[in-house]
Amino acid sequence: MNEIKIPELAESITEGTIAEWLVKKGDKIEKGDPVVELETDKVNVEVNAEISGVITEIVREEGDDVEVGDVIAKINENGEAGGTSSEEEEATKEEPKEKKAEAAEKVESPEKEEVKSDNKSDVIASPAARKRARELNIDLSSIRTQDPLGRVRPEDVDAAAKGANEKKESKPAKKEEAKKSEKKEFDKPVERVKMSRRxxxxxxxxxxxxxxxxxxxxxxxxxxxxxxxxxxxxxxxxxxxxxxxxxxxxxxxxxxxxxxxxxxxxxxxxxxxxxxxxxxxxxxxxxxxxxxxxxxxxxxxxxxxxxxxxxxxxxxxxxxxxxxxxxxxxxxxxxxxxxxxxxxxxxxxxxxxxxxxxxxxxxxxxxxxxxxxxxxxxxxxxxxxxxxxxxxxxxxxxxxxxxxxxxxxxxxxxxxxxxx
Missing domain, CATH: 3.30.559.10 (Chloramphenicol acetyltransferase-like domain)
Structure with a gap:
């Protein structure tokens, strides 16, 4: 499995915003094909694939801010168009009884402390779950999942967010009132639009x-x-x-x-x-x-x-x-x-x-x-x-x-x- 990273763009440009994905998961691409349009502070530039293969995962979504060296997608050189990656196939195969038992134990004993990875990319999660986690500002590695295979799904992210909100509600009333006053900055309807990178x-x-x-x-x-x-x-x-x-x-x-x-x-x-x-x-x-x-x-x-x-x-x-x-x-x-x-x-x-x-x-x-x-x-x-x-x-x-x-x-x- 290979990664598509943000390359060196120019001497004065080190970051940008993903403006538009030109490919989607399952697409077969050739070396040199444009895969994503990146908006920088000066111009929009296209990032090209350095190898041929099949897109197996879109790691960063449109609107995300990225820097040079960031992984934005994964590509399988030996994959087939429309198929799944070898990693996903392995994950969906029937596992040994020992692993099933271990997964079941995790489900039955949620009070046990999970070993979390410091690297978010090590967490097995669907693209939709990753996107939802970014929207809610939730750390994927902190989410408990009910999936026997340990795969984080969107409903797990929503549950984690709900739990976080319940904790926040237990804070002193003064802080809660302060937050409410911040949200009521305007008494009449407004629309918030994120400023473009440029x-x-x-x-x-x-x-x-x-x-x-x-x-x-x-x-x-x-x-x-x-x-x-x-x-x-x-x-x-x-x-x-x-x-x-x-x-x-x-x-x-x-x-x-x-x-x-x-x-x-x-x-x-x-x-x-x-x-x-x-x-x-x-x-x-x-x-x-x-x-x-x-x-x-x-x-x-x-x-x-x-x-x-x-x-x-x-x-x-x-x-x-x-x-x-x-x-x-x-x-x-x-x-x-x-x-x-x-x-x-x-x-x-x-x-x-x-x-x-x-x-x-x-x-x-x-x-x-x-x-x-x-x-x-x-x-x-x-x-x-x-x-x-x-x-x-x-x-x-x-x-x-x-x-x-x-x-x-x-x-x-x-x-x-x-x-x-």
Whole structure:
């Protein structure tokens, strides 16, 4: 009998949650077949079988938290599909009279102390009983069973839970009242939903960033007239030549790269007592998914032309939508762009994507009456920009100048398009 364990996933990932079993007990699988989908704090990954055989037992259920090295299933190399494992067959065979007598003695004399194993996996129990024990937080090795063969069944778990509850009821009234008050936290109906692994990690990291970084946000606004006119003028030729649409994100990505080259501290990070100034430009593009926000990275954005940036953003967006992002799609960004404008946001203060020290927030484009240099008033498509930065590295003056430079590049995008 062999075991299926959680393998080493990536350097920064040591745990996850079982999202979905792709096989069931009795299924015959081949080496390399995916057996379970694991949700981690970054992406969902599939765990593949290392040997061929038949699944004889599902040890961990969907929704269970697991770590690298945990046993999640058992597999029999010599088993037949739909059959039972050799261990189960042996357990169901007629046993010698001595063992039957021993089992009967256990049933007749429940007051005798049982020898319990320290290893829960040594307890013979049905998958349903194991699942029920996890739900009720009952130790399988502490359960007395009436089965002559010593196999723990769901009704044994329920009986153990009932006994535990009866013991709890005998505790002092004050403690019982305290528990009742805890249960009555809400007077009206509520629904409790377990946070996904990714959502837990997002929450944890956002709080950590605000506690560890000296985060400030500076704002500006950009006149999008020139960008919109340029897109309208070139969009058909651009699609015919490159096969992708000319969107806003390529303009912002190239403008960010240009500004980062002039203000390199926005492309750095802190490591201990050192500043690491990065000489490459891997720009993270925040993407919203059903499971939460992910930030896939456009590698070497400075070496891509506008079509290359648009193509890469499109590919990463599709992978995020189809849950196909890999670990290397998310690691190593140097600066992040997030576009709340797609959801109608007018203004926000984006939170840093640690260990990065800068993030640019784009917002909704709205027509507003603007006073022009010659004191005339014109209706212009305007967008608010927000730059959050780590004040431990970046001074306010540098942050303001960085954002002003982005504004300048976007309001005169023709050179940016040609140079890009």
């Amino acid at each position: 959502r837990q990690t997002i929450a944890k990291r956002l709080v950590e960033v605000q506690q560890e970084a000296a985060m400030l946000t500076t704002f500006n606004e950009v006149d999008m007239t020139s960008v919109m006119n340029l897109r309208k003028e070139r969009k058909d030729k651009f699609v015919d030549k490159h096969g992708v649409k000319l969107g806003f994100m390529s303009f912002f990505t190239k403008a960010v790269v240009g500004a980062l080259k002039e203000f390199p501290l926005l492309n750095a990070e802190i490591q201990g007592n050192e500043l690491v100034l990065k000489k490459f430009y891997d720009i993270g593009i925040a993407v919203s998914t059903e499971e939460g926000l992910v930030v896939p990275v456009v590698r070497d954005a400075d070496r891509l032309d506008f079509a290359g940036v648009e193509r890469e953003i499109g590919n990463l967006g599709n992978k995020a939508k189809n849950k196909e992002l890999q670990m290397n799609d998310l690691q190593g960004g140097t600066f992040t762009i997030t576009n709340g404008g797609t959801f109608g946001s007018m203004l926000s203060t984006p939170i840093l994507n640690a260990p990065q020290v800068g993030i640019l927030g784009m917002h909704n484009i709205q027509k507003r009456a603007m006073v022009m240099p010659d004191d005339t008033i014109e209706v212009r498509p305007m967008m608010y920009l927000a730059l959050s930065y780590d004040h431990r590295i970046v001074d306010g003056k540098e942050a303001v100048q960085f954002l002003v430079r982005i504004k300048q590049l976007l309001e005169d995008p023709y050179d940016l398009l040609l140079e890009g």
